[in-house]
Amino acid sequence: xxxxxxxxxxxxxxxxxxxxxxxxxxxxxxxxxxxxxxxxxxxxxxxxxxxxxxxxxxxxxxxxxxxxxxxxxxxxxxxxxxxxxxxxxxxxxxxxxxxxxxxxxxxxxxxxxxxxxxxxxxxxxxxxxxxxxxxxxxxxxxxxxxxxxxxxxxxxxxxxxxxxxxxxxxxxxxxxxxxxxxxxxxxxxxxxxxxxxxxxxxxxxxxxxxxxxxxxxxxxxxxxxxxxxxxxxxxxxxxxxxxxxxxxxxxxxxxxxxxxxxxxxxxxxxxxxxxxxxxxxxxxxxxxxxxxxxxxxxxxxxxxxxxxxxxxxxxxxxxxxxxxxxxxxxxxxxxxxxxxxxxxxxxxxxxxxxxxxxxxxxxxxxxxxxxxxxxxxxxxxxxxxxxxxxxxxxxxxxxxxxxxxxxxxxxxxxxxxxxxxxxxxxxxxxxxxxxxxxxxxxxxxxxxxxxxxxxxxxxxxxxxxxxxxxxxxxxxxxxxxxxxxxxxxxxxxxxxxxxxxxxxxxxxxxxxxxxxxxxxxxxxxxxxxxxxxxxxxxxxxxxxxxxxxxxxxxxxxxxxxxxxxxxxxx
Amino acid sequence: xxxxxxxxxxxxxxxxxxxxxxxxxxxxxxxxxxxxxxxxxxxxxxxxxxxxxxxxxxxxxxxxxxxxxxxxxxxxxxxxxxxxxxxxxxxxxxxxxxxxxxxxxxxxxxxx
Numbered sequence: 001x002x003x004x005x006x007x008x009x010x011x012x013x014x015x016x017x018x019x020x021x022x023x024x025x026x027x028x029x030x031x032x033x034x035x036x037x038x039x040x041x042x043x044x045x046x047x048x049x050x051x052x053x054x055x056x057x058x059x060x061x062x063x064x065x066x067x068x069x070x071x072x073x074x075x076x077x078x079x080x081x082x083x084x085x086x087x088x089x090x091x092x093x094x095x096x097x098x099x100x101x102x103x104x105x106x107x108x109x110x111x112x113x114x115x116x117x118x119x120x121x122x123x124x125x126x127x128x129x130x131x132x133x134x135x136x137x138x139x140x141x142x143x144x145x146x147x148x149x150x151x152x153x154x155x156x157x158x159x160x161x162x163x164x165x166x167x168x169x170x171x172x173x174x175x176x177x178x179x180x181x182x183x184x185x186x187x188x189x190x191x192x193x194x195x196x197x198x199x200x201x202x203x204x205x206x207x208x209x210x211x212x213x214x215x216x217x218x219x220x221x222x223x224x225x226x227x228x229x230x231x232x233x234x235x236x237x238x239x240x241x242x243x244x245x246x247x248x249x250x251x252x253x254x255x256x257x258x259x260x261x262x263x264x265x266x267x268x269x270x271x272x273x274x275x276x277x278x279x280x281x282x283x284x285x286x287x288x289x290x291x292x293x294x295x296x297x298x299x300x301x302x303x304x305x306x307x308x309x310x311x312x313x314x315x316x317x318x319x320x321x322x323x324x325x326x327x328x329x330x331x332x333x334x335x336x337x338x339x340x341x342x343x344x345x346x347x348x349x350x351x352x353x354x355x356x357x358x359x360x361x362x363x364x365x366x367x368x369x370x371x372x373x374x375x376x377x378x379x380x381x382x383x384x385x386x387x388x389x390x391x392x393x394x395x396x397x398x399x400x401x402x403x404x405x406x407x408x409x410x411x412x413x414x415x416x417x418x419x420x421x422x423x424x425x426x427x428x429x430x431x432x433x434x435x436x437x438x439x440x441x442x443x444x445x446x447x448x449x450x451x452x453x454x455x456x457x458x459x460x461x462x463x464x465x466x467x468x469x470x471x472x473x474x475x476x477x478x479x480x481x482x483x484x485x486x487x488x489x490x491x492x493x494x495x496x497x498x499x500x501x502x503x504x505x506x507x508x509x510x511x512x513x514x515x516x517x518x519x520x521x522x523x524x525x526x527x528x529x530x531x532x533x534x535x536x537x538x539x540x541x542x543x544x545x546x547x548x549x550x551x552x553x554x555x556x557x558x559x560x561x562x563x564x565x566x567x568x569x570x
Numbered sequence: 571x572x573x574x575x576x577x578x579x580x581x582x583x584x585x586x587x588x589x590x591x592x593x594x595x596x597x598x599x600x601x602x603x604x605x606x607x608x609x610x611x612x613x614x615x616x617x618x619x620x621x622x623x624x625x626x627x628x629x630x631x632x633x634x635x636x637x638x639x640x641x642x643x644x645x646x647x648x649x650x651x652x653x654x655x656x657x658x659x660x661x662x663x664x665x666x667x668x669x670x671x672x673x674x675x676x677x678x679x680x681x682x
Contacts, residue, residue: 114635
């Protein structure tokens, strides 16, 4: 670094000489001015002004102790308390032995004795201290998070290793801390306010780790990691952290979540300890009553299960372990319901774990992005199956496939779907594309753009899980959709709550207004069927008609539909 | 005009003094008049006589600093003694030491 500054930039580093005796200042200037730019101050007060003005460029302060106005000791105290100035090293100029010890204890980097030693020695000491502090300052800048001053994660993990090395017997907890709904705080009050909250929490964390002989880092955004001696009272720890932000955030106590991996030192994988603590912390996300969670055997089991699924994914795709089932959807607008389309549902026929339903693996794949590959696999399999039915029976019904949020973000989405459809030899009319309402709500511009493009090519777009994603009515009007698919929850209370029924009628009205049809899924019995039919719903899907069936089983439904069509013609 | 040779003859450790000035005799000699400004010594004497020992210590300490850096040893000796007594704020008769300081001072100042 020093070489870069001197050789490439041709800059001299700046040194301030503070001494009330002009002769002493000039002597030092003579000794060091060839290598350094020298600033001078004749007392502490003048020095303080110069330091304030040059705080970012001063490389060293050479400081006499006995001076008028503000003496060297007083100036050192002031500088020590100021974070923007305490990075500048100080070499004390003194003839007093006691002062050497005292000032070193106060934070002086070194001392130069009066009368001055030979110039080479003085210069060497100055060079050494400047080099040393340059390195320390660079290290500090890279090892700490700028906003909070806490370690960044990489250095934190290094220091965890150091604690392990020196205190292998000490029971330590890995703790993950986060502020729930922090993004809302940020959005409502601005980023500057959010930063203030993070700084206040960091101060509380600093106090906590210093009391509990530990260290802490800011992992990302509002996530922090602590490595501290074993905590007996986790609630007390949580309260002390919440107290740190209580002057800024009204409901502070219900905003701090902590996940604890107790006795984490027993796990030799240091980063993993904090993954576990974070996992515990994240388990509190949807729980508005609990604020502390411990990483335990159940979590471990769930996590290892997830890891197993992820690691077996490639093989599963290769060996076609993902089996597509088809749930028939019936048009109920006429007197006789008839097969209108189907929904493709994927299950995993795992060679060792048996049949795994989609609810168990989809959330993990959504988290790590594998869902994109699974979706692609499903699109291909379904397209090929439709082509197969068409070839065999000269007819098929459209099949709905899922388009995940992450697919929408893929700029090549339209091209990929087109490629698959073309390769299978089917047409866009044969595929319905299901996009969840929450995806619309999260990034509506992107979804509108992608869905609009696909729709213009002839694909039907279905909004899945309608009623869970909080679409606003006015955005609904501009969304390119052909089908509103009602969330299964609407049906659950159909006969216990008159409001549920009225709500479905309203949705049917909205759909009509938008020119879309309404699909209700999860219909299980004739009572539900009859009620829904009377509301004007177009399509019904559910156990009332059929459970999801494999491709062979679904062929029977196609044959029935062909027979129905023939009857209609006759 | 005082010379390095003359200062050496008067007992100053000019080798040391010059070393601190990177061997630059002109630079070294430039400081001698300043170090020998009569007011500095008069101020020290006045402070001692008025029993303002805190300020007297600071003045003596400052003088000691420049005299030692310039290696004006003959004058440095009494100033060091004064500084040490004043450091402990010793309430004593300083007249002998002050007299010695002035004698040494006059010897050097006469060369200016």
